[in-house]
Amino acid sequence: MGKLDGRVVVITGAARGQGEQEARLFVAEGARVVLGDVLDERGAELAAELGEERARFVHLDVAVEGDWSGVVDAADEAFGKIDGLVNNAGILRFNALLDTPLEEFQQVVSVNQTGCFLGMRAVAPRIAAAGGGTIVNTASYAGLTGMAYVGAYAATKHAVVGLTRVAALELAAQGIRVNAVCPGAVDTPMANPAALDPTADATKSARALDALYRKLVPLGRIGRPEEVARLALFLTSEDSSYVTGQPFVIDGGWLAGVSPF
Numbered sequence: 001m002g003k004l005d006g007r008v009v010v011i012t013g014a015a016r017g018q019g020e021q022e023a024r025l026f027v028a029e030g031a032r033v034v035l036g037d038v039l040d041e042r043g044a045e046l047a048a049e050l051g052e053e054r055a056r057f058v059h060l061d062v063a064v065e066g067d068w069s070g071v072v073d074a075a076d077e078a079f080g081k082i083d084g085l086v087n088n089a090g091i092l093r094f095n096a097l098l099d100t101p102l103e104e105f106q107q108v109v110s111v112n113q114t115g116c117f118l119g120m121r122a123v124a125p126r127i128a129a130a131g132g133g134t135i136v137n138t139a140s141y142a143g144l145t146g147m148a149y150v151g152a153y154a155a156t157k158h159a160v161v162g163l164t165r166v167a168a169l170e171l172a173a174q175g176i177r178v179n180a181v182c183p184g185a186v187d188t189p190m191a192n193p194a195a196l197d198p199t200a201d202a203t204k205s206a207r208a209l210d211a212l213y214r215k216l217v218p219l220g221r222i223g224r225p226e227e228v229a230r231l232a233l234f235l236t237s238e239d240s241s242y243v244t245g246q247p248f249v250i251d252g253g254w255l256a257g258v259s260p261f
């Protein structure tokens with residue numbers, strides 16, 4: 001018996017990183033998944049690996065309103081219903097607030113914040129029609145505290161926490177629970193762009209990341225995307241049946257406070 005037997009879950013940004021691990025874990029726990037991403041080749045490869053019975057890939061730019069109907073239609077056609085959504089897609093841009101061009105700020109808002117809103121608006125009615133289910137929004141550690149040089153990102157992730165709370169209130173009567181995951185630093189291309197750069201020295205960048213997070217994070221290391229996937233599984237499964245409207249921090253203790261030693 002899997003924790004998600006019989007469930008059909010849409011996962012955005014599923015071609016790599018945390019979304020990929022969520023897709024793998026959810027399928028291992030019995031779910032059928034619809035994977036959306038702008039990385040078509042990689043997303044299609046993952047869906048093929050997971051198998052046609054269990055997974056479909058659909059091109060999805062979460063910021064494009066029209067793309068969402070394609071996802072919902074594909075899920076209905078392939079699996080007959082949707083009863084879960086993981087809004088995971090996101091982008092990060094580093095810049096001092098006063099140096100951030102408007103276009104860059106708006107790009108981050110459109111993916112991280114508008115994308116989350118459009119996803120809930122498109123998918124929640126299907127979840128309600130299926131008799132209820134779950135939505136997990138991906139916020140961040142930076143959705144609960146400030147972080148220098150990621151102003152646009154932090155603003156959108158605070159917004160995701162706010163949207164999560166409002167959606168939980170408005171959708172509870174339809175049997176939909178809505179929660180947010182708030183990861184600290186997680187070892188994906190977002191936190192470690194060198195992983196995508198064939199010219200980068202992978203060993204050197206891994207060593208630099210290790211040293212940084214050994215210092216910053218009480219548990220002494222960067223998180224793994226599989227660990228975030230297990231939290232998303234908890235919030236999508238019946239294990240969290242009395243939980244809604246909450247941001248869940250998964251950060252190795254980074255946000256716990258300041259340690260002088």
Ligand SMILES: NC(=O)c1ccc[n+]([C@@H]2O[C@H](COP(=O)([O-])OP(=O)(O)OC[C@H]3O[C@@H](n4cnc5c(N)ncnc54)[C@H](O)[C@@H]3O)[C@@H](O)[C@H]2O)c1
Nearest residue numbers: 013016017018038061062089090140183185186188190191
């Ligand atoms: N890695 C971290 O340290 C960290 C920390 C806190 C929160 N997060 C959040 O976790 C989520 C997943 O990030 P990740 O760490 O796996 O990073 P990642 O960059 O490896 O993966 C992000 C995925 O989202 C996809 N994506 C980007 N823009 C999209 C769009 N417009 N439409 C659809 N898909 C799009 C990318 O193609 C990619 O597959 C993001 O929301 C991110 O903000 C990450």
